[in-house]
Amino acid sequence: MKDRRSSDPGSGEPKPPISSQEGRESVPLLLARASRVPPPASDPGAPRRAKAAPRTAAPPLAGVDWADPGTVTLRLGKAGLLVAALLLLVSIFAEVIASDLPIACKIHGHVYVLPNITRPAELEEMDRRALAAEADWAVRPIVARGPRLAPGEERAPLLAPGDGRGHWLGTDRDGRDVFARIVHGTRSYLVFALAAVFASLALGVLLGAVAGLFGGAADALFGRVVESVSAFPPLVLVLGVQAAVPTPTLFTLFFAIALTRWPEVARLVRGEVILATTRDYVLAARALGASPMRVLWRHIMPNVRAPLVVAASMGVSAVVLTEASLDFLRIGAPGGAASWGETMSQFRDASSAWWLLAFPGALLVVTVVAYNLMGEALRSALDPRSR
Amino acid sequence: MLAFALRRAIWAIPTLFGVSLVVFLLTTLLPDPVVDAPLTAGDVDGRLRLDELRRARFLDLPRLVNVAPRDVRTTVDDCVAHVIDADADAAFCEERLARIGGAALPHLLPRLDDIPPASRGRLAQALAPVARRMGIGEEADLTEPDRAALFWGRFWEDRSVDFTEPAVRRSVQRITTRESELLENDLRLVDTFALRELMAALKTTEDPGALARLTRIASHVTGRAAALEPGADGSRTRAVVSEWLSWWYVHEADYVVLQGGEKVTASVAQTRYAKWVLGAVTGQLGLSTRDGLPIFDKLVARAPVTLGMSMLALLVSAIVGVPIGVLAAWRRGQPIDHGAAGIVLLVYSVPTFLVAELLATFGRAAGAGFVLPVIALSTVSVSVMAQQQRASMIEALGEDYVRSARAKGARTLRVALVHALRNALVPTVTLAGVQFPALLGGAFVVEEVFDIRGIGWETLRAIESRDVAWIVATTLLCAIVTTACLVASDIAYGLLDPRVRETQTRRRAS
Numbered sequence: 001m002k003d004r005r006s007s008d009p010g011s012g013e014p015k016p017p018i019s020s021q022e023g024r025e026s027v028p029l030l031l032a033r034a035s036r037v038p039p040p041a042s043d044p045g046a047p048r049r050a051k052a053a054p055r056t057a058a059p060p061l062a063g064v065d066w067a068d069p070g071t072v073t074l075r076l077g078k079a080g081l082l083v084a085a086l087l088l089l090v091s092i093f094a095e096v097i098a099s100d101l102p103i104a105c106k107i108h109g110h111v112y113v114l115p116n117i118t119r120p121a122e123l124e125e126m127d128r129r130a131l132a133a134e135a136d137w138a139v140r141p142i143v144a145r146g147p148r149l150a151p152g153e154e155r156a157p158l159l160a161p162g163d164g165r166g167h168w169l170g171t172d173r174d175g176r177d178v179f180a181r182i183v184h185g186t187r188s189y190l191v192f193a194l195a196a197v198f199a200s201l202a203l204g205v206l207l208g209a210v211a212g213l214f215g216g217a218a219d220a221l222f223g224r225v226v227e228s229v230s231a232f233p234p235l236v237l238v239l240g241v242q243a244a245v246p247t248p249t250l251f252t253l254f255f256a257i258a259l260t261r262w263p264e265v266a267r268l269v270r271g272e273v274i275l276a277t278t279r280d281y282v283l284a285a286r287a288l289g290a291s292p293m294r295v296l297w298r299h300i301m302p303n304v305r306a307p308l309v310v311a312a313s314m315g316v317s318a319v320v321l322t323e324a325s326l327d328f329l330r331i332g333a334p335g336g337a338a339s340w341g342e343t344m345s346q347f348r349d350a351s352s353a354w355w356l357l358a359f360p361g362a363l364l365v366v367t368v369v370a371y372n373l374m375g376e377a378l379r380s381a382l383d384p385r386s387r
Numbered sequence: 388m389l390a391f392a393l394r395r396a397i398w399a400i401p402t403l404f405g406v407s408l409v410v411f412l413l414t415t416l417l418p419d420p421v422v423d424a425p426l427t428a429g430d431v432d433g434r435l436r437l438d439e440l441r442r443a444r445f446l447d448l449p450r451l452v453n454v455a456p457r458d459v460r461t462t463v464d465d466c467v468a469h470v471i472d473a474d475a476d477a478a479f480c481e482e483r484l485a486r487i488g489g490a491a492l493p494h495l496l497p498r499l500d501d502i503p504p505a506s507r508g509r510l511a512q513a514l515a516p517v518a519r520r521m522g523i524g525e526e527a528d529l530t531e532p533d534r535a536a537l538f539w540g541r542f543w544e545d546r547s548v549d550f551t552e553p554a555v556r557r558s559v560q561r562i563t564t565r566e567s568e569l570l571e572n573d574l575r576l577v578d579t580f581a582l583r584e585l586m587a588a589l590k591t592t593e594d595p596g597a598l599a600r601l602t603r604i605a606s607h608v609t610g611r612a613a614a615l616e617p618g619a620d621g622s623r624t625r626a627v628v629s630e631w632l633s634w635w636y637v638h639e640a641d642y643v644v645l646q647g648g649e650k651v652t653a654s655v656a657q658t659r660y661a662k663w664v665l666g667a668v669t670g671q672l673g674l675s676t677r678d679g680l681p682i683f684d685k686l687v688a689r690a691p692v693t694l695g696m697s698m699l700a701l702l703v704s705a706i707v708g709v710p711i712g713v714l715a716a717w718r719r720g721q722p723i724d725h726g727a728a729g730i731v732l733l734v735y736s737v738p739t740f741l742v743a744e745l746l747a748t749f750g751r752a753a754g755a756g757f758v759l760p761v762i763a764l765s766t767v768s769v770s771v772m773a774q775q776q777r778a779s780m781i782e783a784l785g786e787d788y789v790r791s792a793r794a795k796g797a798r799t800l801r802v803a804l805v806h807a808l809r810n811a812l813v814p815t816v817t818l819a820g821v822q823f824p825a826l827l828g829g830a831f832v833v834e835e836v837f838d839i840r841g842i843g844w845e846t847l848r849a850i851e852s853r854d855v856a857w858i859v860a861t862t863l864l865c866a867i868v869t870t871a872c873l874v875a876s877d878i879a880y881g882l883l884d885p886r887v888r889e890t891q892t893r894r895r896a897s
Contacts, residue, residue, distance in 0.1 A: 228405025231866040231873070235828035236846075240862040243850045244416040321738050325832055328740045331850055344741070348836070351748050361741050368736040 077377020083370035091186040098180035100146035105138035107131065116141065145177035147184040147338035170355040173346045182360055184338040189367070192254065193319040197312050199258040204265025205308070209296060211266070212273030222270070226263040234260035234322060242331055253332065257319055265315075268307050276300040306382035313375035317368040324364055340364050391888045392878045399874045406866040407664050414444070414663065414859055431482050442637055443673075445659040456653035458645040459487065463494040470513075471506045481513035488517045488608060489578025490642040493550050496543035499536065508532025511539045518542075520608060521576050549577050552584070559584040562604075563597040571604060579608045582642045586635045589628055595619070602627060622684075629674075629681040636662070636671050667863060673856040677849060682860045685845065690864065693834065693841035697826040699761045701819055704768035709815060711769075712776025713808060719781060727773070735770035739829040742766050743836040760837045764829050768822045775818050776811065783811035813883045820876020824869040 096103060099116035101123060106112070115123050123131065132138070169178040211222035232240075234257075241256035242248045276282055277300065285299050326332035327341025340360035347357040441447055455461075466480035484491055495514075499507055515529040518538075528538045548554070555577055562570045574581045585605050592598055599615045606614040611634070615627045645653050655661055666672065672682035715727040743763035750759050783789065784807050792806045831843030838844070842861055849857040881888040 224401045224405050227402045227870075227873070228409055231402065231406050231824075231869045232409070232862065233824040233828035233865050233869060235831055236862055236865045239831070239846060239850065240410075240413050240858055241416070243853070243858045244413050244855065317736070324738055325740050328738075329832065329835055329847060331847070344744070347744065357741075357744060364741070365733075365737050368738075369732065372732060372736055 073377050073380045076373045077381070080370040080373030080377065083366060084374060087186050087367060087370075088190060090183060091190045094184045094187050096141055098143040098145055098147070098177070098183045099141045100144065100148075101131075102135070102138040102140050102144075105131075106136040107134055107138075143177065143179055143183075145180045147180045148176065169359050170353070172343060172353075172356060173350060178343060178355060178359060181338040181343050182340060182363060185340045185343070185360065186363075188337055188339045189320050189323060190316075192250070192323060193316045196254050196257045196261065196319050197315040199254070200261035200315065201265055201308060201312055203258065204262040205269050205304070207262070208266035208269025209273055209300075209304075212270040212277070213292070213296065215274075219270075222266070226266055229259065230263040232260070234318075235325060238322065238326065239331065242326075248331075250337075253323075253326070257322060260322075261315055261319070265308070265311055268311055269304050272304045272307060273300055276303045306378075309382060310375050310379045313371050313378055317371035317375070320364070320367055320371070388882065388888065391881045395874055395877050395881070399870055402870055403867065406863070406870060407667070408660075410859060410863045410866065411660050411663055413862065414855075415450075431479050434479055435482065435486075445637070445662045448657055448659045448662065450659050453654045453657045456645060456650060456657040457640050458653075459490050459640075459642055460494045460644055462487065462641065463491045467495065467498075467502070467506075467510065470510055471502065473506070473509075477509075481509065484510070484513055485516045486610075487579060487641055488520065489550075489580035490582065492517075492543070492578075492580070493547070494644075496539055496547075499540060499543075504536075505532075507536045511535035514539060517578055520610075521578055522572075523576070546576070549573070550580055555581050556584050559588050559601075562600055563588050563592050563594070566596070566600065571600065574604050575607060579642050582608065582635070583639075586632065586639075589631055595624055598624060598628060602631060605631060625684065626679070626681060629671075629683070633666075633671055633673055633681075636666060667860070672860045675849070675854050675857050677852045677854040677857070682856050685857070686842070686860060686864060689840065689842045689845050692839060693827065693830050693843055694868070696757065696760060696764060696833070696839070696841065697823060697830050699757070700765035700768065700826050700830075701823060703761055703765040704772050704822070705815075705819060707765070708769040708772025709776045709812070711773040712778075712815075713780050713803075713811075715773070715777045716780035716784065716811075717803060727777075731770040731773050734766050735774075737766065739763060739767060740832040740836060743833045747836050760833045760839060763836075764826060764833045767829065768826055771822060772815060772818065776815050779814045780807060780811040783807040786810070813880065816883060817876045817880045820872045820879065823872040824865070827865055827868065 090097065095114075095116040101116040101119065102112075103116060104111070104113050105115065107123075112118075112120060112123060169182065172178055172181065207222060207225075211219045237260050238253070238256040241252060241259070245252045273296075282295060282299050285295050290298075323332060323339075324341040324344075327339045328345045330342075330345055332339065332341060340363060343360045344357050347353060350356065438447070463484070466484050469476045469480040484495070492514075495510070499510070502510065509532065512530060512532050512535050515535065518524040518529050523542075524538055528534050555574070558570055558573050559581060561567070562574065574585075582605065585601050589598065589601055589605075592601070595615075596617065599617045599619075602613065602615040606612060613627060613630055613634075615624060619627070640653075640657060656665070670683040672686070674680065675682055675685060711727055711731070715724045718724050743760070746759045746763050784803075786807075788810075789802060789806050792802050797806070830841065831846065833839070834841045834843035835847055842864070846858060846861050848854075849861075
């Protein structure tokens with residue numbers, strides 16, 4: 001299209017090119033750009049956000065092509081993947097890393113294997129110091145403290161800073177070990193975030209595919225529903241649900257967070273499905289007599305997979321942030337489960353205990369950065385258009 | 388342009404309907420109220436209390452469609468039938484008739500002679516509290532079944548002329564203009580029959596003296612202790628009037644007769660959803676259970692703080708984020724771009740509450756009022772804005788019009804700012820509208836950390852005390868603000884980019 005501003009009278013003298021890259025662009029590339037066909041408008045009638053503002057639909061997060069599209073992003077993404085995998089390992093082996101019971105031990109003639117996971121009642125009730133003294137042998141976890149206070153455990157000083165021996169990262173307001181709380185906190189975060197993201201993916205894919213495939217009334221209705229649900233700021237909707245249900249539980253929290261996440265996924269899927277249905281290979285598959293389900297599954301869905309993986313990765317970091325915020329506001333999951341946000345919320349009452357804020361906060365930022373980097377790398381690796 | 392804006396605004400209506408449905412579903416999640424003690428068969432008081440609790444949330448109404456809307460006539464018919472059958476509900480129905488009072492009389496007394504004598508006596512006896520409220524009759528007349536029936540028959544012969552709407556309306560109009568013992572007694576004699584006019588007058592009158600008189604009569608006939616004492620201050624007056632209107636909103640169907648077309652509208656209006664939505668639209672959001680103030684007044688007091696703070700944060704993030712994005716796009720691939728990318732990603736990943744807590748702890752000495760909260764709130768949106776601006780700027784710099792501008796020899800700065808930036812700003816402006824809801828959510832956290840008394844702070848207190856009315860109202864407010872922002876950002880997009888406008892309006896014509 002012709003831009004009327006391009007008819008500005010120039011100053012007459014030749015200027016150097018804006019940047020070296022621009023100057024080097026070859027003629028075939030220019031031609032290719034000029035002949036790039038815009039995606040066909042297949043709007044069902046409603047002025048949908050995605051159509052009215054295609055560029056804002058998915059703002060590039062860390063900028064896929066910050067400088068060097070391939071290597072830097074990918075390398076950072078690999079680092080992110082490494083951190084994410086490490087966190088997952090920590091959450092799986094939380095009991096091996098920090099537990100008040102040994103990994104294995106022999107006491108009073110009995111051999112206990114993994115009592116820190118099975119938690120047999122007779123050991124559970126024992127005084128921890130007596131247990132240490134009376135055991136014939138014991139394989140101890142890296143840190144001999146659990147996220148909760150165990151019976152008979154020597155009373156740790158409340159709100160003590162880390163000392164390098166007993167409590168590496170200090171203790172919280174109830175004298176519980178911060179390191180153990182953080183280690184066990186990874187579990188509530190990652191497991192929860194992954195579950196919520198998968199639930200929202202399932203719902204979003206289902207509804208988005210239906211809207212994209214059937215179009216017409218279903219699509220118009222879908223548009224309204226998506227717009228209605230995404231009209232609520234996520235934190236506010238989660239707060240509302242948690243306050244409205246008679247007894248807030250981890251499940252209602254999970255439900256509420258999945259509820260706030262699915263419209264984004266559904267919008268993405270719908271857009272990709274609509275785009276794919278106009279492609280020649282889909283037309284060809286239809287002409288060959290493939291059933292609609294087969295067309296959807298074999299020819300359309302592979303296109304959707306890449307953006308979905310990216311959305312999932314970004315989604316995990318968003319859910320972790322939301323859950324941490326809720327815990328920080330003390331309206332997250334009920335019960336004394338260890339979580340980073342809960343530890344950080346204690347800082348609000350004891351602002352001299354910097355370790356309550358610093359360690360979980362740093363870990364939270366590292367987690368979010370890792371998942372965001374991973375998402376960026378996946379985006380640039382999976383989506384050929386962004387290169 | 389106007390057509391485009393209107394079209395977009397109209398499309399927001401179904402969205403608002405959807406929003407109201409979502410919030411309505413949220414309210415249905417709430418548990419059904421139960422009275423403290425378990426109900427026994429004859430426990431009339433407990434049953435009335437439970438009834439009251441349920442009605443306050445319209446649980447006695449069907450959800451979306453009311454096939455047979457109730458009014459005072461059907462209620463009286465029901466109750467009379469129960470009393471004639473003398474079944475388990477009879478005692479409860481007698482109590483209800485007594486509570487409905489004057490409004491039930493025109494539907495009950497004319498039929499009294501057709502009712503079998505035993506039931507007639509019981510009904511007449513049940514109305515004793517009504518006569519006591521009116522201040523007529525002797526005790527023996529009211530409590531002995533036969534004499535009570537006779538008494539009420541005579542009463543209707545003498546007084547039926549008073550039980551007409553024009554007569555009551557005149558009395559109510561007069562009492563709003565001047566103090567008069569006589570008129571007040573007249574109104575007491577028609578009992579609850581006057582309520583409809585009293586409430587209509589409450590809505591229109593501003594004069595504190597008149598409001599005091601009106602609420603005095605209303606409290607007398609309903610037995611609710613909510614009269615406005617003369618000389619009360621403005622906020623107390625508003626609270627009492629709003630309390631009465633909320634009560635009337637819930638109980639209107641007990642005292643009025645539906646006629647003709649009203650029945651049709653009632654089948655939609657007398658539903659849980661419609662009652663709730665209409666209440667929300669007219670500001671009848673109920674009373675806060677935390678401090679007893681009307682929710683609407685509290686929202687008006689708290690919302691400007693939160694909305695203003697979010698607006699400021701949006702402004703800050705545009706002022707900071709856009710130049711960063713432009714600079715990074717301009718120096719694409721150079722150290723400055725890398726540095727900006729790293730900082731932006733890091734800032735994006737630090738949760739708002741952490742930033743707020745850090746600023747609150749280390750900046751408390753500075754004591755800079757609104758500055759620190761706004762900074763804390765804007766960090767995330769600064770990075771989003773910078774990223775968007777960078778991406779759109781890179782795209783704009785690659786466009787043909789930039790190339791031709793350069794080819795014609797426009798100055799570098801001019802090319803960047805006039806040709807590229809003007810176009811590259813469009814997506815960022817649209818993004819601002821989408822960012823606002825996120826900021827609103829962040830404001831909840833920031834308010835809590837900095838102890839700012841906005842809607843977020845109030846909501847967290849409401850959650851602690853399970854003040855449901857406030858939570859529902861806040862959720863609704865946030866959703867409406869968000870929808871408005873979306874519409875505004877779409878309209879802004881059309882305003883800035885004629886291509887969008889054209890495609891939207893052209894399709895309509897075809």
